[in-house]
Amino acid sequence: MNPSDVPTPAEQPISQPGLSVVLGGTGGIGSALVALLRAQGCAVLVLGRQTQPALDYSAEATVAACAQHVAQQLAHTGLPLARLLVATGFLHGTTASGQRTEPERSWQHLNADALAHSFAVNAIGPALVMKHFLPLLPRQGRCVAAFLSARVGSIGDNALGGWYGYRASKAALNQLVRTAAIELARRNREALCVALHPGTVDTGLSQPFAKTGLQVRPPAVAAGELLGVLDGLLPGSSGGFFDHHGLVVPW
Ligand SMILES: NC(=O)c1ccc[n+]([C@@H]2O[C@H](COP(=O)([O-])OP(=O)(O)OC[C@H]3O[C@@H](n4cnc5c(N)ncnc54)[C@H](OP(=O)(O)O)[C@@H]3O)[C@@H](O)[C@H]2O)c1
Secondary structure, rough: OOOOOOOOOOEEEEEEEOEEEEEOOOOHHHHHHHHHHHHOOEEEEEEOOOOOOOOOOOHHHHHHHHHHHHHHHHHHHHEEEEEEEEEOOOOEEEOOOOOOEEEOOHHHHHHHHHHHHHHHHHHHHHHHHHHHHHHHHHOOOEEEOOOOOOOHOOOOOOOOOOOHHHHHHHHHHHHHHHHHHHHHHHHHHOEEEEEEOOOOOOOOHHHOOOOOOOOOOOHHHHHHHHHHHHHHHHOOOOOEEEEOOOEEEEO
């Protein structure tokens, strides 16, 4: 099936109403979320830099176009948007201007281009997702918007230092999630908007840093845990930051 194909309502199991949209659904954790949701019989729409339409945070127009595409699919199928899962993120690699970058071990390594790229992908892109996608959530009934963050974005939990750009951009994401959750509650009291820490997962993002001793899990295991956490979120938990066991992570 084409990644962006959505089954018609007739193909939907009655127990799984609604469309799930996975942004960054071509990444390590994102693609595992997509596979698991599909295995559970859910209608899933995948968007990423290689899909059609493409989602690339370096251009807000692509975020808007993807949201418009989702709106059309919702109208066409008559399904509500049940889950918006944002699995995008950046820790190391090539910035938009072509510079190779790694997490900073010291303030000596701070670099404006690398910091800007971390904020662009980890905070500003998801903020634009909030702007264009959160209005697509239904005005009534339970629905979830989940943004993959990272425990290292917790200020209270920062005992080791380092990784300035990743930590700070994930802390910014957490504040954006909390703020959007407050606004979302004014539209729909049952809607949930949360930040999730997936644990250490074996993907391209974590691979260079997976030290012995860290509990590195396969993406499929992480996807199962994360969907379990989302399904188990209690009313009133919107605006929270949870790990893959469903435990609250300090801000
Ligand atoms: N893996 C871990 O151990 C771990 C731990 C804590 C938190 N997390 C968080 O979990 C999330 C998923 O991580 P992952 O391990 O699955 O990483 P990954 O395999 O590297 O996936 C990252 C995703 O982000 C997308 N992306 C990167 N730059 C983008 C841009 N400019 N515009 C739009 N999309 C962009 C990638 O798109 P393409 O597919 O097109 O490359 C990919 O889908 C991230 O937020 C990460 O910070 C991961």
